[in-house]
């Protein structure tokens with residue numbers, strides 16, 4: 230039996246790494262012909278925890294090899310991250326291409342000597358420019374889409390719209406324009422598109438990513454048919470690279486909790502054990518969600534109005550090392566003592582998995598949504614950056630699976646919604662979310678069962694993953 234190796238090039242951000250590495254592990258488990266997953270790790274200047282996270286995710290996995298690339302000397306200006314984060318990332322990847330090319334060439338030639346076979350590249354969607362490098366060394370490139378079919382539908386649609394309409398950019402748009410994105414049943418308001426479309430540079434980047442995705446050999450999507458039936462059906466029609474629904478791909482073990490002391494973790498878990506079933510509200514806004522101080526005060530006020538139990542991850546800066554209590558209202562900690570916990574980083578998986586947790590106010594990162602569905606915990610939507618507004622829209626309007634706080638809120642570098650969501654509105658949404666009779670609760674439980682079925686033996690996602698392996702290994706058996 231010939232041994233095959235796959236080269237993974239993830240974006241080194243927590244949300245992208247967790248599912249990409251987990252997918253690599255899944256491939257190693259599923260098919261013994263895949264003997265090695267080699268991960269090429271770039272050093273992203275604004276994601277300081279990524280290295281530690283990558284090391285712990287791949288530790289004690291003999292089938293995974295980590296190759297760290299040297300730090301680039303001329304990263305894009307950090308200011309670009311605040312105004313056009315998508316452009317920053319794609320420029321950052323472009324600057325890494327010389328290192329990546331050399332490493333890929335070396336891997337291909339050394340595998341030929343070892344009579345191994347490098348079968349292909351698995352790229353993050355921000356790494357689409359590497360499709361060309363794959364071609365140079367005769368390797369097929371597959372994309373691992375860390376988000377869902379809805380977002381893929383948006384990336385497919387954007388270049389088409391760009392070719393067809395005269396006022397191409399959304400820059401001047403009020404956001405009220407409604408778009409007929411074919412992967413969606415309902416028309417999608419422009420204001421829930423990734424905030425990048427309203428920025429000239431990021432808009433061009435997103436169009437380019439959409440165009441280049443069409444040149445991939447196939448697209449592995451971390452989602453499953455039952456959660457997005459219409460969008461999955463749309464992509465099964467065959468006029469695009471094959472899109473494989475392989476999710477949910479979730480990392481449930483071996484995580485690091487940056488900024489959370491183990492004593493604090495133990496205390497939190499002990500506290501959860503003592504709370505009634507489905508009584509605790511969890512609030513967490515991803516690895517990079519930062520609110521303004523006035524908005525934090527309104528959330529705190531809402532928690533006092535509702536009076537429910539809660540765990541709240543409050544981030545005061547992107548590194549998550551600020552004091553989470555600092556912007557809270559005077560006396561909040563004392564008034565909520567015993568019924569609420571505030572931290573800067575939450576052990577999200579353990580909290581969602583706990584039977585005391587009854588609802589999740591989330592920024593709607595796709596990992597967070599799938600983790601929540603996996604444990605049957607309903608979400609109230611509060612998107613912040615990247616494609617989270619589109620995810621929130623899909624969950625609330627397209628699928629009826631979540632309670633709406635906001636769909637179009639933005640807190641993304643310099644692109645920030647000026648509105649402060651008032652405590653009263655937040656409280657109303659929280660009450661609806663925590664209401665045991667809310668029909669969303671039952672729908673979410675059904676999706677939870679479907680998610681588990683999808684990745685079980687013979688489930689749709691397992692079968693699709695097997696199809697992908699067949700396709701990428703080709704005759705190399």
Ligand code: UDP
Nearest residue numbers: 244515516517542574575577594595596597
């Ligand atoms: N996460 C966590 N604790 C936190 C914040 C985030 O464990 O305080 C994890 C969360 O479980 C998820 C990931 O970080 O797996 C965030 O990914 P997601 O796609 O939801 O959002 P992103 O951080 O990429 O915006």
